[in-house]
Every structure is written in C-alpha cells, then in structure tokens.
Amino acid sequence: MSLFNKVYNFKDAEQVRQLGLYPYFRVIESEQNTEVIINGKKVLMLGSNSYLGLTNHPKVKEAAINAIKKYGTGCAGSRFLNGTLDIHIELEEELADFVGKEAAILYSTGFQANQGAIAPLVGRNEYVIIDKLVHASIIEGCRLTLGKMLRFNHNDMESLENKLSSIELERGKLVVVDGVYSMEGDLADLPNIVKIAKKYNAEVMVDDAHGIGVFGTNGRGTCDHFGLTDDVALIMGTFSKSFASLGGFIASSKEIIDYLKHSSRALIFSASMSPANAAAVKASLEILKNEPERIEKLWANTHRLRKGLQELGLDTGNSVSPIIPVQIGTDLDVFKVCMMLLNEGVFVNPVVTPAVEPGKAIIRLSVMATHTFEQIDFALEKIEKVTKQLGVLV
Ligand code: PMP
Numbered sequence: 001m002s003l004f005n006k007v008y009n010f011k012d013a014e015q016v017r018q019l020g021l022y023p024y025f026r027v028i029e030s031e032q033n034t035e036v037i038i039n040g041k042k043v044l045m046l047g048s049n050s051y052l053g054l055t056n057h058p059k060v061k062e063a064a065i066n067a068i069k070k071y072g073t074g075c076a077g078s079r080f081l082n083g084t085l086d087i088h089i090e091l092e093e094e095l096a097d098f099v100g101k102e103a104a105i106l107y108s109t110g111f112q113a114n115q116g117a118i119a120p121l122v123g124r125n126e127y128v129i130i131d132k133l134v135h136a137s138i139i140e141g142c143r144l145t146l147g148k149m150l151r152f153n154h155n156d157m158e159s160l161e162n163k164l165s166s167i168e169l170e171r172g173k174l175v176v177v178d179g180v181y182s183m184e185g186d187l188a189d190l191p192n193i194v195k196i197a198k199k200y201n202a203e204v205m206v207d208d209a210h211g212i213g214v215f216g217t218n219g220r221g222t223c224d225h226f227g228l229t230d231d232v233a234l235i236m237g238t239f240s241k242s243f244a245s246l247g248g249f250i251a252s253s254k255e256i257i258d259y260l261k262h263s264s265r266a267l268i269f270s271a272s273m274s275p276a277n278a279a280a281v282k283a284s285l286e287i288l289k290n291e292p293e294r295i296e297k298l299w300a301n302t303h304r305l306r307k308g309l310q311e312l313g314l315d316t317g318n319s320v321s322p323i324i325p326v327q328i329g330t331d332l333d334v335f336k337v338c339m340m341l342l343n344e345g346v347f348v349n350p351v352v353t354p355a356v357e358p359g360k361a362i363i364r365l366s367v368m369a370t371h372t373f374e375q376i377d378f379a380l381e382k383i384e385k386v387t388k389q390l391g392v393l394v
Contacts, residue, residue: 075273
C-alpha cells in the first residue's frame with residue numbers, strides 16, 4: 001500500500017471543480033475592503049472577519065509601515081530568544097489592560113495561541129472539557145495535552161454538568177469555550193458555564209477571537225459583556241479579525257503567563273509576530289478605544305442584515321453577532337448559492353459537511369462596520385433572488 005494512495009484517492013475537491021462550483025482559495029486581486037476584485041470583477045465582500053474594517057485605515061497602515069522602517073520586516077527568532085521587541089512588550093501590556101487581566105503573551109497566530117496555551121496547562125490525569133463546536137485550534141491544543149479531553153453538547157449546561165460531575169473533584173479541570181461561535185454566530189452561555197465550573201472546581205478559558213472588537217465596552221469582548229472577566233482564568237484573542245493584522249494572545253494572571261512563557265512550545269519554538277503586525281494591532285487598539293461609533297455602525301449593519309434575512313423567511317439560527325449563518329440545505333446547494341451570489345456580485349462563505357450535519361449546510365455572512373446600508377440592501381436583494389431561484393425560499 002503506497003503512502004500516497006489516500007492522496008490519489010482524494011476526489012472531493014475535483015468533483016466540485018468539475019461542476020464549476022469550487023468555492024475555495026478564491027484569488028482577490030485588490031485591497032481588502034467591503035468591495036474586492038475577483039476575476040477582474042468588483043464584488044461585495046460579505047465573508048471577511050475584519051469586523052471593524054480597519055485593514056485599510058490610514059493610521060493602521062501608517063503604523064505598520066513605520067514599524068518596518070524602524071525594526072525591519074521580521075524578527076528572525078522566537079520571543080524566547082532574539083525575537084522580543086519593545087513593541088511586543090508594549091502591546092502585551094496594552095492588551096492585558098484592555099481585556100482586564102494582569103498580563104498577556106503574544107503568539108504569531110490565534111491558532112498557535114490556543115494550541116500553545118492548552119497543551120502545557122492540562123497535565124497527566126487532568127481534564128480539558130470543551131464545547132463540541134469550539135474552534136479547530138482548541139481541539140488541536142487538547143490533542144497535544146497529556147490529559148483527557150471530554151466534549152459537551154453545544155451550549156448545553158446539562159451536558160457540561162454531566163461531564164464535570166463524572167470527574168473526581170480534586171482532578172485539575174479546564175473548561176474551554178468560544179465566546180462567539182465562529183459558524184453559528186451565537187454566544188457562549190458564560191454566566192452558567194462559570195457557575196457550573198465553580199461548582200466542580202474547574203477553571204474556564206474563553207476563545208474570544210470573534211468577540212473582541214465586537215462585544216463589551218469599546219469591544220473588550222464577551223467576558224466584559226457578561227461582567228465575568230474575573231471569573232474566567234484565560235482569555236484568548238486573535239488579531240486576524242477586528243485588529244486587522246495577524247497574530248494572537250492569551251491574557252491571564254502574571255503567574256499563568258509566566259508559566260506559558262516557559263512551557264508553551266508554539267511560543268518558544270516559533271518566530272515572533274512581525275513588527276508590522278504588532279504595530280498594526282497597537283494602532284487598531286487605539287482606534288477601538290477612541291472611535292466607539294465604529295462598533296455602533298457594525299451593530300446597526302448587523303441588525304439590518306439579520307432582520308432583512310429573517311423578513312425574507314430565511315433561517316439565521318441562533319446568531320446574535322455579526323456572524324450570520326443562513327440555512328440552505330445540501331452541500332451542493334450551498335456551493336450553487338455561493339457561485340450564483342458571486343456571479344451577482346456578492347461574496348459569501350460556504351460551510352458544509354463535516355463542519356455541519358449532512359443536509360444542514362449554510363452560507364455564512366460576516367458584517368463589517370464599513371459596509372453601507374446600500375451594500376447591505378444590495379446583498380439582501382441578491383440573496384432573495386438566488387435563494388428563490390434555487391427553491392430554498394418559496
Ligand atoms: N479561534 C477562533 C474561534 C477562530 O475563528 C479562529 C480563526 N478562524 C482562530 C481561533 C484562529 O485564529 P487565527 O486566524 O489568528 O490563527
């Protein structure tokens with residue numbers, strides 16, 4: 001049996017390509033904005049995680065350019081050795097202060113932050129208990145621990161309590177959830193998660209990739225939104241969404257951050273965030289603190305789009321955030337909807353099996369603060385047209 005048999009037998013992508021419906025790795029030929037150029041044609045971007053639309057903000061760009069001028073383009077080493085810059089330290093202090101924790105540590109991606117933090121925190125004979133719908137990077141972190149992983153049904157408190165009560169009280173336990181779920185756009189039931197975790201002597205970690213910049217005072221995230229910052233031991237954030245950059249962080253107590261700095265392999269054995277990325281985050285953070293109207297506009301756009309979809313009769317699930325799923329049906333129908341919408345000038349993301357149950361495939365829309373109401377209405381018109389044509393809407 002050849003090692004590469006699985007490669008030669010892999011036909012999934014090719015089948016969709018042959019239908020002319022392949023939706024992945026699309027090439028964008030322009031700046032990342034509410035409109036982008038694909039195949040020479042302008043399309044409305046409804047699939048970007050740049051919730052605040054800061055990737056083109058002049059202050060963010062200028063900060064990145066100035067950082068390159070001062071520090072160069074890369075760090076050529078990990079934070080542990082030669083890769084720590086003064087702007088890394090400044091950014092860590094600002095982020096810790098922003099989310100309300102004592103300290104923070106930067107990682108080069110959000111994926112690495114989750115993977116790198118969970119792995120060394122959960123030791124042999126200890127447990128990590130995760131919501132079934134958490135992000136893939138959390139699952140990767142769990143796989144790397146020496147402890148055991150248990151999964152509870154999505155936002156189901158009875159299921160969480162069942163798992164926690166099955167473990168001896170004195171065993172170390174870490175409950176990990178997403179603040180905002182990246183496919184469903186719903187919020188973790190943090191008040192109850194924290195309450196149940198306390199009852200069973202478990203610590204809580206929140207991946208707030210989609211919550212920071214969106215929920216809470218000035219975008220401080222879902223823990224702030226619920227007033228539970230002190231009850232959550234670790235807050236994870238990423239810079240690839242509201243912060244218009246690349247990288248991630250963990251914020252926690254001084255002791256936990258110091259422990260991670262000396263035990264987290266994704267941190268110690270990987271090069272640090274580039275100066276341009278760090279500077280872009282610093283500039284975005286300033287804008288977040290000083291321009292609350294951006295978040296207000298994000299919410300106004302979000303409400304307009306969600307209400308419009310619901311008025312059309314489309315099912316947007318339990319979404320309460322700028323991530324809005326629209327229930328379509330089969331994987332094939334989702335691929336068709338994506339292609340038809342693109343032809344109509346609207347880019348949306350497909351979410352198909354195995355990410356969702358068969359027959360429950362969705363398109364996922366992501367709203368930005370910089371969308372105009374005209375753009376939102378244009379998208380609604382095109383979504384109505386396409387879903388009617390396909391028979392999703394009758
Ligand atoms: N957590 C969640 C919930 C995410 O959605 C993502 C990105 N899709 C990540 C972590 C990983 O972040 P990054 O893109 O910075 O690696």
